[in-house]
Amino acid sequence: MSHLKPTGSLPSFSRRTLIRGALAAGLASTGAGSLVACGGGGGSSSGGGTVGGEVTLGVYQGDEVPRKAMQAMIDGYAHGSNVKINFVDHETFKNNINNYLQGNPDDVFTWFAGYRARFFAQNGLVSDLSDIWKNFDGMPESMKNASSTTDGKQILVPSTYYPWGVFYRPSVWQARGYTEPNSKAEWLTLCEKMKADGIIPLAFANKGGWESMGTFDMMNLRVNGYDFHVSLMAGQEAWDGEKVKNVFKTWSEFTPFEQPDANGRTWQEGAQALINEQAGMMTLGMFIGQQFETTQYADDLDFFIFPEFDPAIGADVVEAPIDGFMMAAKPKNEAGAKDLLTYLASPEAVNITLQFDPSVIGANSNADQTAYSALQKKAVQIIGEAKNISQFLDRDTRPDFASTVVGPALQSFIQNPADIDKILANVEQQKKSIFG
Template sequence: MVTAQASRRSVLRALGLGSLALSSGSLLAACGGDSGGGPASGEGATVKFGINEAQGSGPAYDRLKAMADAYAKETGTEVSLNAVDHNTFQESINTYLQGTPDDVFTWFAGFRMAQFAESGLITDLSDVWPIDGLDDAFKQASTAPDGKQYFVPVSYYPWAVFYRKSVFEKNGWAAPETKDDFFALMDDMQGKNITPFAFGDKDGWPAMGTFDILNMRLNGFDFHMALMAGDEAWDGDEVKLVFETWRDLLPYHQADPLGRTWQEAATSMGNGDCGMYLLGTFVVDAIADVGDDLDFFTFPALDDTIGADALDAPIDGFCVAAAGQNQDAAKEMVKWLGSAAAADAANNGADAPFIAANSEASTSTYTDLQKKSVEVVSAASNIAQFMDRDTNADFANTVMVPSIQEFLKNPDDIDGLTSSIQQQANSILG
């Protein structure tokens, strides 16, 4: 289990902060082929770059494309870009890496990276480190259980409760600081015919963020990470308390979340039908027209003995595929992708900048939301990567996605739900 924990404070002090194989073989054909080796960089070198954003999909694609273009221009290396939509990339990653993958590909820190390292699907990048501007905690987040680095971070983003400032001001609301404030706010929203929380889980993963924050608020960060690792029981009283609390909160959420994507839920908050939305800062991508009106607060404490100093703040970055055809070129490129120059190229090449992991990157393009994000994450004592990054990918996708969705359809059978999860955890997590 690899996560950035309390040492993340130092990381951000200076920062102004599943199966790629497709039913059709077309993607694999695009990914594969012999690159012919060649020089590591410069004229005559070629590196294949697989990204988890479809062409024209928005700022995330634009940032990655800008990085690829900047690297090609700076080094003379030919960068062959293979752009795949996010969900397809996620669902097909295992077969992709076992086939004929691109040399460098977008991926995540945490358990998802460590699994590939342990199975020999990604390349040891220890000789790429240290990277100027990346703190030791980012190196920690890039380290597998064998003590070697297999990942290069580029950005991160916190999960928090987002709202429109103008809506709060119009109704005389303030960000809640206590549990009592929180429930009073939600009750007042309902009294004014505004659904407190936008909520959509058609995509399967967004509701994981709700489980994460409730578990960290009710049982603490250490328990949460032990649960993700399979070292705590899913049918124990602690997890039952999470689902019981969640059940009590569901009436404050949009009904029928399984029929709504996260973008549709974001639109509900953006147009004022809902007062708040628990999501990552990428919520802005879905409601860019009201982005300047957005603010957020961290989910308040539900148990004063535990507090509210833990949160999800996933780290995105890059790995090198062990089956890639040009390892030297891949390592040269992945080290550059972790640099301040790469982050600046990305943020200058897209309408919506990301929050750079590299402390030497420019913050001139940061929005107020991003500046606040840096402050909030740097103040957190413990940082999780998100459920589907902190636990076994098969468990997250084949057990927790359907289990949470079943809970959302039938929130009253908590004993049966947690018993089923534990039985499946026994076979997958051991």
């Protein structure tokens, strides 16, 4: 069965995670969108429903670019007119995902690969998709692994991924004679030069509580290496030990060059500082490109990964989170939901997304890369050369630990760097309680 419309033109995708407790039903008054499903929930999970029947889709594509991309992708689906999309503000969606899944969820919903997907599977909140995965073509083994439970069941359909890096405007760098650093020492020297030139070296935002996790991840990966990072995320290392303290000592070398008051700034506002030439660099995911798309600087964006800090550790790990779709544990229309998910896994669906959102890369290896921007091609090359790929702190560890412990701890460090020993002692105490 074809999942594309037989006729008609080929007319988004975004961010992160946290799990907290506000009631989904009370979100409508916030103006950010409601996490109450358009329909669905409570139905049979034993193959009920029809392919041509109504399917509800809950998505966190709240921003303009990814929202248009999502709508266009559904418009390209053979049964797109039967898909009822529930657009929700990104932060609202992820902050209330627990209540959403335990209440009356949509048949299909957007989410993230890795620990966060497995967490919902372990708690019986999502469905096994192994049967449709058997028919997927073009999905690399790495994507399958990231979309599977520890016992080998596929629970997520990956759509796109994107690297984290240090982004900058090439035209600004060329005019001022800046070049990409190859070591920590060179990076600090570059920061000094920018500061002397009257530019904030590092745009910085952390209002959501997750943004600084990317900086921590890369600092830890460069200071202590991939194996330690994975072990730390699994709760097997001491947060108040010397290795983690060394991460923050290294980070403290860069804090004088970071944009102040980060805890009160959104990532979009931080990106604007880069666009307006107020800042020279920003550590963020490639979704930063969404802020450039509607400006005259749409093609004036490049990035480098964190350079080598220690020759013994190297710089062969890249952070590249994967975004995709999951199916609720009891979808109202299981047959229709699985047909939609099969379409969403196809290169045809991803190609539509890529037309609208050049800040991501297609998870399906058969997706058309001929139209990739220079930024996308560079990302594919860098990720292809990486020895290891991490997801993101709030996807690589327990959600309750990431959102309620590490996020606030990083905000505290940003506000009071001198309190780091006390902050880490508190993190370690809570880690022991959460991980057992």
